[in-house]
Amino acid sequence: MTTIHNAEGQLLRHSGPPVPQNSxxxxxxxxxxxxxxxxxxxxxxxxxxxxxxxxxxxxxxxxxxxxxxxxxxxxxxxxxxxxxxxxxxxxxxxxxxxxxxxxxxxxxxxxxxxxxxxxxxxxxxxxxxxxxxxxxxxxxxxxxxxxxxxxxxxxxxxxxxxxxxxxxxDVCLNVDHGWFAEAGIPEPESFEDLLDPQYEDLLVVTNPATSSPGLAFLLATVGAFGEEGWLEYWEGLAGNGLKVVDGWSDAYSVDFSGSTGEGDRPIVLSYSTSPAFEVGEGESEAPTGALLDTCFRQxxxxxxxxxxxxxxxxxxxxxxxxxxxxxxxxxxxxxxxxxxxxxxxxxxxTQFAPLADDPHEVAPAEIDAHRDEWIEAWTATVIG
The missing domain is CATH 3.40.190.10 (Periplasmic binding protein-like II)
Structure with missing residues (x-):
């Protein structure tokens, strides 16, 4: 089942990376x-x-x-x-x-x-x-x-x-390393992994109709699964307990279990650069990481x-x-x-904020031709 949460007092909705308040x-x-x-x-x-x-x-x-x-x-x-x-x-x-x-x-x-x-x-x-x-x-x-x-x-x-x-x-999924280590569950690495029942109710993303990162992530799935498969993939995510919120600040700072969040979702839509800014002074490891196989380059x-x-x-x-x-x-x-x-x-x-070697791509002409259609189809499928 998919849940949706309306953001209030949203901090960021832009196409650049987000800023957790206490990171x-x-x-x-x-x-x-x-x-x-x-x-x-x-x-x-x-x-x-x-x-x-x-x-x-x-x-x-x-x-x-x-x-x-x-x-x-x-x-x-x-x-x-x-x-x-x-x-x-x-x-x-x-x-x-x-x-x-x-x-x-x-x-x-x-x-x-x-x-x-x-x-x-x-x-x-x-x-x-x-x-x-x-x-x-x-x-x-x-x-x-x-x-x-x-x-x-x-x-x-x-x-x-x-x-x-x-x-x-690069817009990518991020994971909370500590949560997975404590739970004894392997971290996901790919889009397909997220359909596994062991990741049920663990993912929160932003709505592509209200969020630039959300739209980028939708495009990443189009690039990964093509016209014939991307919507079916989202159906699978929805059936595995996907949560959707309007904007990045709610996803990262409220629902995400890592960073400043106190939520129960250890997988969140963010940026490949986010982990670099979770590293405290004097620390040599980031508490979060980006899944570079899920990225779309903005x-x-x-x-x-x-x-x-x-x-x-x-x-x-x-x-x-x-x-x-x-x-x-x-x-x-x-x-x-x-x-x-x-x-x-x-x-x-260099260590904590690498760009993806092979980000998913969609041609600009394809985006322009199908953007509204894709968002409408996503909304009907995921939100209902």
């Missing part, structure tokens, strides 16, 4: 976990960051330097170190304003709905599960950044030059919004996101991998 990495990001500071300002709707004049609102450039406001529209977990934002403003002459209409899916929906009255100049956080929808709706203007590293070319959105890849991350993009008041500032901000300084900042701020392979990753990532 090693959650303590680093009090602004996000506690609802204060930089990200909380963005969540409030709009934050003005930097020292630019409030009256200097005209876009354009002067003597090679930018001026005016760059309005950045993001998902609700965008985070770049404040000193880097300040450096960008000082060097470019622009003042950065942030607004966050919701998670990655909500971001795309709002951008499409407001094409006649753009929300801002540049958007960050559109992922590969929604990229084709935004491209087809002509949400973005073509732009190829001169700062795009060669290692990022593999992540380009097909033949379109409307979106620039900024970071990547790619997050930025783009110049069509009809932007300040397209030059938008382009400058995309170049900024690809700079070595920001690419090196991304792992410990948004807990995803930079697209540049020239930056040094946190030491713990």
């Amino acid at each position: 090693a990495f959650g303590r680093k990001r009090v602004g996000l976990a506690g609802g204060a500071g930089f990200v909380a300002l963005a969540l409030a709707g709009c934050s003005v960051i930097g020292t630019g004049s409030e009256n200097d609102s005209d876009s354009g450039t002067s003597d090679g330097a930018g001026s005016g406001v760059v309005q950045v529209v993001t998902h609700d977990s965008f985070h770049v170190s404040e000193d880097l934002i300040a450096d960008f403003e000082a060097e470019s002459g622009y003042t950065v304003e942030l607004s966050a209409p919701g998670d990655g899916g909500a971001l795309v929906n709002q951008l499409i709905l407001t094409t006649d009255s753009p929300l801002g100049d540049v958007a960050y956080g559109v992922d590969n599960s929604f990229a084709s929808r935004a491209i087809d709706a002509r949400v973005f203007e073509p732009y190829t950044s001169p700062a795009l590293p060669a290692s990022a070319e593999q992540y380009l959105a097909g033949d379109s030059d409307a979106l620039t890849p900024i970071d990547i991350g 790619i997050e993009y930025a783009g110049v919004i069509s009809g932007a008041a300040n397209p030059e500032g938008a382009q400058a901000f995309i170049d900024f996101l690809l700079s070595d300084e920001v690419q090196a900042d991304i792992p410990e701020q948004m807990y995803v991998y930079p697209v540049s392979d020239q930056v040094e990753l946190p030491e713990s990532w």
